[in-house]
Amino acid sequence: QKEVEQNSGPLSVPEGAIASLNCTYSDRVSQSFFWYRQYSGKSPELIMSIYSNGDKEDGRFTAQLNKASQYVSLLIRDSQPSDSATYLCAATNSGYALNFGKGTSLLVTP
């Protein structure tokens, strides 16, 4: 069974701090990786995509990929209370469907 693993949390950080979210995947065929944000009762919303080893920055968000270690991370700088949500890591399977992790709950406290 190909899995995407995430710590369920909750991860609690104070406002203005850096939140670090981690994800590992088991399918070495996976080539594309995505971070989605999901508020309670809502649909997943794409934050970042990353396809190559290294870092990719977009505003306050930085995604990191290490294919040798099968590891993906998301850093959120200057965390805001509005960032409080569940963050889903997803990886493509051998086709183009996404395999999601269970998500990490992030709580940013004022």
Added chain:
Amino acid sequence: EPEVTQTPSHQVTQMGQEVILRCVPISNHLYFYWYRQILGQKVEFLVSFYNNEISEKSEIFDDQFSVERPDGSNFTLKIRSTKLEDSAMYFCASSGTGREDSPLHFGNGTRLTVT
């Protein structure tokens, strides 16, 4: 910004009944997907659809499920004989090219409750 539209937002049905969940993907997208999320669990892939046929499906997508693109805009998921365990949020998604670097755009979901 274009968006994926799903109807209804909430559907309640009795066990054994048929339900049809409807989706209007983004107009110039070519690949369509259904995912589901049982309460408290992860988002799970059901099926992908391209060029009027299923391109990939998961183990969950058994004979009680079917998908259809009845016209140029709608994409539907039919569950023939619903079970209690089909209660979940069902998300439709679309992507432009279906390539790995073409992100999915999700609809707001249909919450299906089977009683």
